[in-house]
Amino acid sequence: MLAATDLEFRAGARVLAACRSVAFEPGRLHLIAGPNGAGKSTLIKLLARIQAPSAGRVFYGGVDARTLDVRELARRRAVLSQAVDVVFPVSSRELVMMGRYPHFTGRPSAADETVCDEVMAFSEADALGRQSYGTLSGGEKQRVNFARALAQVWRPLPGGGCRYLLLDEPLTFLDIRHQIEFMRKVRSFAIQPDVVAVGVVHDLSLAARFADRVLLMNRGGVVAEGAAADVLTPAQLEEVFGIRPRIARDELGETHLVFA
Amino acid sequence: MIASRDPAGRTILVALALVMLAVSLVSIRYGAIDFTLEQMLSAMLDLAGGREPATLDGRIFAQIRLPRAVMCLAVGACLGVGGTLMQALFRNPIVEPGLVGTSSGAALGSALYFVIGSTLGLNPGPWALPAAACLGGILATYLVFALAETRVEGRSSIVLLLLTGLAVNALCLSGIGFLSYIARDPQARSIIFWNLGTMSGADWTSVLLVGTVTVGGVALALRFARPLNALMLGEQEALALGVDVARLKRAVLAVNVAMVAVATAFTGVIGFVGLIVPHMLRIAHGADNRYLIAGSALLGASLLTVADLVARLSLRPAELPIGIVTSVVGVPVFLSLLRTRQYVF
Numbered sequence: 001m002l003a004a005t006d007l008e009f010r011a012g013a014r015v016l017a018a019c020r021s022v023a024f025e026p027g028r029l030h031l032i033a034g035p036n037g038a039g040k041s042t043l044i045k046l047l048a049r050i051q052a053p054s055a056g057r058v059f060y061g062g063v064d065a066r067t068l069d070v071r072e073l074a075r076r077r078a079v080l081s082q083a084v085d086v087v088f089p090v091s092s093r094e095l096v097m098m099g100r101y102p103h104f105t106g107r108p109s110a111a112d113e114t115v116c117d118e119v120m121a122f123s124e125a126d127a128l129g130r131q132s133y134g135t136l137s138g139g140e141k142q143r144v145n146f147a148r149a150l151a152q153v154w155r156p157l158p159g160g161g162c163r164y165l166l167l168d169e170p171l172t173f174l175d176i177r178h179q180i181e182f183m184r185k186v187r188s189f190a191i192q193p194d195v196v197a198v199g200v201v202h203d204l205s206l207a208a209r210f211a212d213r214v215l216l217m218n219r220g221g222v223v224a225e226g227a228a229a230d231v232l233t234p235a236q237l238e239e240v241f242g243i244r245p246r247i248a249r250d251e252l253g254e255t256h257l258v259f260a
Numbered sequence: 261m262i263a264s265r266d267p268a269g270r271t272i273l274v275a276l277a278l279v280m281l282a283v284s285l286v287s288i289r290y291g292a293i294d295f296t297l298e299q300m301l302s303a304m305l306d307l308a309g310g311r312e313p314a315t316l317d318g319r320i321f322a323q324i325r326l327p328r329a330v331m332c333l334a335v336g337a338c339l340g341v342g343g344t345l346m347q348a349l350f351r352n353p354i355v356e357p358g359l360v361g362t363s364s365g366a367a368l369g370s371a372l373y374f375v376i377g378s379t380l381g382l383n384p385g386p387w388a389l390p391a392a393a394c395l396g397g398i399l400a401t402y403l404v405f406a407l408a409e410t411r412v413e414g415r416s417s418i419v420l421l422l423l424t425g426l427a428v429n430a431l432c433l434s435g436i437g438f439l440s441y442i443a444r445d446p447q448a449r450s451i452i453f454w455n456l457g458t459m460s461g462a463d464w465t466s467v468l469l470v471g472t473v474t475v476g477g478v479a480l481a482l483r484f485a486r487p488l489n490a491l492m493l494g495e496q497e498a499l500a501l502g503v504d505v506a507r508l509k510r511a512v513l514a515v516n517v518a519m520v521a522v523a524t525a526f527t528g529v530i531g532f533v534g535l536i537v538p539h540m541l542r543i544a545h546g547a548d549n550r551y552l553i554a555g556s557a558l559l560g561a562s563l564l565t566v567a568d569l570v571a572r573l574s575l576r577p578a579e580l581p582i583g584i585v586t587s588v589v590g591v592p593v594f595l596s597l598l599r600t601r602q603y604v605f
Contacts, residue, residue, distance in 0.1 A: 045496065048500060049499075050496040050497075050499040050500045051496065070499060070502050070503065070504050071502035071503075071504075072502075073502065074500065074501055074502025075502070077500075078500070079496075079497075079500040081496070081497060081500075084493050084494065084497060085494070086492050086493060087351050087352065087353060087492070088347075088348075088351075088353070088492055088542060088546075088547030089542060089546045089547050090489070090492060090546060090547045090548065091546060091548075094489070094546075094548055095493075098489060098490050098493070098501055099501070101486050101487075101489075101490055101501055101502065101503075102501060102502035132546065152501070
């Protein structure tokens with residue numbers, strides 16, 4: 001379980017993100033939604049411990065993240081960011097292998113190589129391995145980075161315990177087909193009993209369709225948390241986004257949020 | 261050292277090692293006087309056996325030519341690896357190893373030595389100049405580091421370090437300018453010569469010191485290769501991959517300042533090698549730091565050896581300052597590489 005208490009991040013006097021108490025359980029896909037500037041990305045970075053909070057604590061399986069060594073933490077927690085730029089030429093394969101760096105010293109083992117093969121196949125990046133990362137399109141880069149994040153936490157931990165996957169607006173550069181497939185893959189990974197998965201998405205229809213739990217944020221704080229159908233209601237969304245959606249039912253009987 | 265999946269990288273490293281050996285042999289053979297292979301061999305055997313070579317030529321070879329060649333290898337490796345480390349740490353392809361104040365601080369230290377030392381009529385011995393330069397380099401780097409250390413959360417500490425380095429460099433350069441302005445002619449010339457670099461002062465004692473720092477520095481630098489790879493993705497990504505970025509930054513800076521300050525102390529400021537070596541290697545085979553660090557030691561050593569050979573041969577029996585050679589020869593080569601090959605930053 002991933003949990004945080006009295007978490008706060010300030011830049012100057014402005015509070016970018018604050019939440020009194022939040023917890024994410026394994027085996028479910030948690031998605032964070034909210035308007036621009038709601039503090040979604042900041043919350044992900046605080047949870048991931050790649051940004052130190054101004055106040056509050058984050059717990060990984062009940063252990064205060066501050067007491068965990070960065071490398072120790074990296075063996076069980078992976079982060080996929082919005083956009084990763086590399087100034088130097090590096091092969092996509094090596095970039096994916098970076099996900100295994102916390103797991104070995106010296107040379108990568110045969111198992112590390114196997115994990116790289118598996119995650120690249122899983123994220124449909126296997127054809128990109130030999131190409132220089134800088135020459136890839138935005139969507140291809142995102143698939144390679146997804147493979148890198150998965151490589152970090154692909155296998156169950158030898159000593160047991162949860163693995164954590166944190167996603168910060170991972171859909172930004174993906175076309176509609178890759179968005180859907182990405183969410184399917186994330187979901188299939190996230191429903192493993194020892195995986196805690198938390199992600200930020202902008203598309204509310206995708207959130208409604210793929211999330212087990214939705215965390216709705218606004219102005220740095222958490223507005224609501226619960227099952228998608230309970231959180232993403234027209235009234236709630238109008239209050240947060242300032243625009244009221246209609247709920248449409250398609251010919252298959254599935255409901256959709258329509259903003260118009 | 262190199263990933264099992266990187267046979268091409270290993271081939272390049274072996275080739276670079278052979279090139280280094282070849283240019284070293286050419287370099288010790290030719291110069292103000294040329295030696296035959298028998299002379300070289302017998303002088304080396306004498307040296308290995310701890311004997312003084314019998315002939316004057318033999319002594320020149322053993323006491324001047326050979327230490328100078330080894331000094332070139334060591335200083336070239338220091339500058340090459342320093343450039344690779346700094347470019348990787350700052351994620352910036354225009355960075356030189358002296359960026360964090362090391363070489364300009366060393367130059368200021370040496371300028372102070374030339375002006376104040378001779379004004380006061382001091383004669384403090386042969387180690388005073390390298391000591392002053394090394395101290396200047398270390399102090400200036402420490403100043404940069406202390407000024408750039410910030411407790412402000414969420415700010416990119418590495419960009420701050422880069423900008424602070426630029427500022428302190430400018431300060432040191434104005435100090436050197438002032439000292440050159442007030443210096444009398446022989447001192448001013450000494451300052452200028454020192455800023456152009458020379459390998460002519462190498463003896464076995466200084467070579468031993470610089471060589472030890474080089475071997476230790478390169479060995480440590482190789483241990484930073486993987487964390488520096490992760491840092492290519494950015495500070496937060498590196499943290500997510502388990503790299504303690506703050507500790508890595510301190511360690512890389514410490515190794516770089518030791519290598520560059522000690523090398524610069526004995527040879528003066530030699531520009532451009534640290535900038536172009538990592539680029540040449542990246543154009544050849546990408547930016548994996550395990551390959552880059554090992555390769556930049558070998559290529560830096562080879563390049564500086566060739567530059568020193570050119571410096572000694574072009575005006576025989578006089579010689580050019582080596583810093584002029586590295587720039588005059590290095591710049592066109594570098595520019596043509598950048599323009600003719602497809603090189604994605």
